[in-house]
Amino acid sequence: YVGIACWDHATDHEQSAGFLFFVTTQSVDVTLVSDDGGAPLAIARVAGTNLVPAFPDPFHLRATCVEAAANGGTTAELSLAIDGRTVLATRYAKSVKNYTWSPGSKAGLLVAGDRSDVFYDDFTVNGT
Numbered sequence: 001y002v003g004i005a006c007w008d009h010a011t012d013h014e015q016s017a018g019f020l021f022f023v024t025t026q027s028v029d030v031t032l033v034s035d036d037g038g039a040p041l042a043i044a045r046v047a048g049t050n051l052v053p054a055f056p057d058p059f060h061l062r063a064t065c066v067e068a069a070a071n072g073g074t075t076a077e078l079s080l081a082i083d084g085r086t087v088l089a090t091r092y093a094k095s096v097k098n099y100t101w102s103p104g105s106k107a108g109l110l111v112a113g114d115r116s117d118v119f120y121d122d123f124t125v126n127g128t
Contacts, residue, residue, distance in 0.1 A: 001022050001024055001110065001111065001112040002022075002023050002052075002109075003020060003021045003022040003023050003061070003063075003109075003110035003111075004020075004021045004061055004063040004080070004109060004110060005018050005019070005020050005106075005107060005108040005109075005110055006018060006019050006021075006063050006065035006078075006107050007019055007065050007076075007101075007102070007103045007104040007106075007107075008104050008105075008106035008108055009102070009103075009104025009106060011036070011037060012035075013036070015033075015037050016033060017033050017034060017035045017037075017101070017104065018032075018033055018104050018106075019031070019032055019033075019043075019065055019076065019101070020032075020033065020040070020110060021061075021063045021078075021080045021088070022110065023051065023052060023061065023080070023082065024051070024052075025049070025050060025051060025052055025054070026047060026048070026049065026051065027045055027046065027048070027051070028046045028051060028080055028082075028087050028088045029042060029044070029045045029046075030042075030043045030044050030045075030078050030080065030088060030090060032092065032099055032101055034099040034100050034101060035099075035100040035101055035102055036099065036100050038099075041099050043078070043090060043092050044078075044088060045088075046087055046088045048087075051082060051087060052082055059082055059083050060082070060083050060084070061080065061081070061082060062080070062081040062084075063078075063079070063080050063107075064077070064079045064080075064081075065078055066078075067103050070093070071093075073093055073094060073095060074093070074094040075091045075093045075094070076091065076092045076093075076094075076101060077089075077091050078090050078091070078092065
């Protein structure tokens, strides 16, 4: 796995919350770690083959997390692009039927798996 965390922040339960994008050669997922704690919630998944180049070829990830007004409420507009091609785009509303979330001030790089190494020459965070 490799990926990006956006809106990472501490909760009242002394845990981390935010949206996490996970990328493998076979899938791209976005998961919410809620402000209330508890188990992570998978929001959306796109399955496919060869979503990222084979090791050791480099690739570029761009995660976008935007808080927007929609249908009289607030939504998180979430997307992930690989090498400039959007492979996942979804929305997650703030509502009484969804897990709680809020924007945070931190972002990060995620890496997991045997012999995981990440080399990067550019990491940019833009906020408006």
